Amino acid sequence: MMSSVDAVLRDLLRxxxxxxxxxxxxxxxxxxxxxxxxSDADVAGAMGAALVGATVxxxxxxxxxxxxxxxxxxxxxxxxxxxxxxxAVIVFSEPCDIAALEQICNDAVSQIGSLVQPAA
Amino acid sequence: MRGRSYxxxxxxxxxxxxxAGIEPxxxxxxxxxxxxxxxAPSAGDASDGASLFGDLSLTPPEPTVGQVLMExxxxxxxxxxxxxxxxxxxxxFTDVPSGGSPWGDDSSALRDAGSWPEVVSETxxxxxxxxxxxxLFVRLRAAKRQMIDAGDCVVDRSLRSERAGVPVVNGAGTKxxxxxxxxxxxxxxxxTVQPVAELGLDLMAMRLRLIESxxxxxxxxxxxxxxxxxxxxxPLALRVLGEAYLRLGKTEQAAAQFRQAMLGRRRxxxxxIGVRS
Numbered sequence: 001m002m003s004s005v006d007a008v009l010r011d012l013l014r015x016x017x018x019x020x021x022x023x024x025x026x027x028x029x030x031x032x033x034x035x036x037x038x039s040d041a042d043v044a045g046a047m048g049a050a051l052v053g054a055t056v057x058x059x060x061x062x063x064x065x066x067x068x069x070x071x072x073x074x075x076x077x078x079x080x081x082x083x084x085x086x087x088a089v090i091v092f093s094e095p096c097d098i099a100a101l102e103q104i105c106n107d108a109v110s111q112i113g114s115l116v117q118p119a120a
Numbered sequence: 121m122r123g124r125s126y127x128x129x130x131x132x133x134x135x136x137x138x139x140a141g142i143e144p145x146x147x148x149x150x151x152x153x154x155x156x157x158x159x160a161p162s163a164g165d166a167s168d169g170a171s172l173f174g175d176l177s178l179t180p181p182e183p184t185v186g187q188v189l190m191e192x193x194x195x196x197x198x199x200x201x202x203x204x205x206x207x208x209x210x211x212x213f214t215d216v217p218s219g220g221s222p223w224g225d226d227s228s229a230l231r232d233a234g235s236w237p238e239v240v241s242e243t244x245x246x247x248x249x250x251x252x253x254x255x256l257f258v259r260l261r262a263a264k265r266q267m268i269d270a271g272d273c274v275v276d277r278s279l280r281s282e283r284a285g286v287p288v289v290n291g292a293g294t295k296x297x298x299x300x301x302x303x304x305x306x307x308x309x310x311x312t313v314q315p316v317a318e319l320g321l322d323l324m325a326m327r328l329r330l331i332e333s334x335x336x337x338x339x340x341x342x343x344x345x346x347x348x349x350x351x352x353x354x355p356l357a358l359r360v361l362g363e364a365y366l367r368l369g370k371t372e373q374a375a376a377q378f379r380q381a382m383l384g385r386r387r388x389x390x391x392x393i394g395v396r397s
Contacts, residue, residue, distance in 0.1 A: 013267070014277045014351075016275050016277065016278045016279070016280075017279045019257065019260035019261055019263075020260045020263070035260060035264050037259070040260075074257075076255055076257040077257040092256070092257065092260050097279055100280075101279060104279070
């Protein structure tokens with residue numbers, strides 16, 4: 001049983017390809033992190049919140065529905081941003097199968113969601 | 121297309137009345153500025169500069185109560201004002217001492233010791249400090265390698281289908297080998313993935329033993345629990361452990377293992393389909 005957001009994110013590091021993970025809220029504040037130092041997590045939080053906001057607004061303006069997942073592929077790796085409404089999970093990974101990574105992130109997001117908004 | 125009216129609204133007309141005699145922009149000013157920049161001052165420039173700066177005093181004002189006195193020598197007139205045309209500067213800086221700085225000669229040391237941020241109006245130091253440093257993914261790989269070496273992180277899963285569920289253990293079988301490698305890391309070939317047979321886990325033989333004898337259930341369960349505790353999470357192993365638990369009467373634990381095995385297979389299935397296609 002995971003007891004904290006950090007523990008959920010740390011469990012993601014069991015995957016060979018996943019290098020780090022950050023959970024942020026809608027204001028860009030870091031809720032938890034694993035495999036990434038505090039300063040990088042702060043920057044990722046600030047930039048990630050802006051990224052999620054721009055993506056959500058873009059998709060909404062285009063009439064494409066709610067943006068859930070955003071993947072930024074670079075020559076060095078993959079930045080996978082998973083929007084979960086009140087929070088988002090940013091996963092940094094080696095170049096890999098995005099569908100498999102999304103499935104893994106879904107599990108982590110649901111666990112964090114149960115921690116953030118526990119059932120009454 | 122309907123035209124737009126730029127007449128002031130009634131509430132704004134008193135501003136228009138106050139500004140009635142002021143011309144906000146004149147093309148003659150542009151011509152004067154261009155001549156000053158080009159270094160060809162006209163006869164009227166010097167007088168303009170004198171009238172413009174003549175009433176300004178270069179002596180600093182007396183500090184008022186509560187005001188911090190700035191280090192005067194740290195600021196030179198070249199920093200404070202852009203270069204003027206020769207005629208205008210000669211007229212304007214008549215009170216400047218011969219040393220070039222109206223506040224003394226010892227300004228260079230203090231100016232060199234200034235610690236103002238390099239970026240003033242664009243972004244913060246937090247955003248710009250890592251611009252010339254190593255990349256984010258390089259730092260992340262190094263951090264994960266350190267975590268694995270320190271035993272804080274166990275890597276026993278992979279997103280790739282052919283490696284899904286195969287544990288990564290070193291020769292002693294107690295601690296996973298550091299497997300996070302950069303693309304140019306020469307030790308990429310050193311990954312030590314031991315096959316199931318070398319771990320001493322013949323899963324099919326275990327299933328046969330469970331069918332043939334009830335006494336083997338505890339032994340099989342213990343062996344599989346040890347392997348899974350070390351990170352071995354192959355779905356078939358979880359299923360065999362569930363069967364062992366069933367033999368031992370631990371139905372709830374058996375159900376949990378069956379559920380984990382099913383989830384593990386479901387996770388690996390999309391990637392397998394991708395490989396075939």
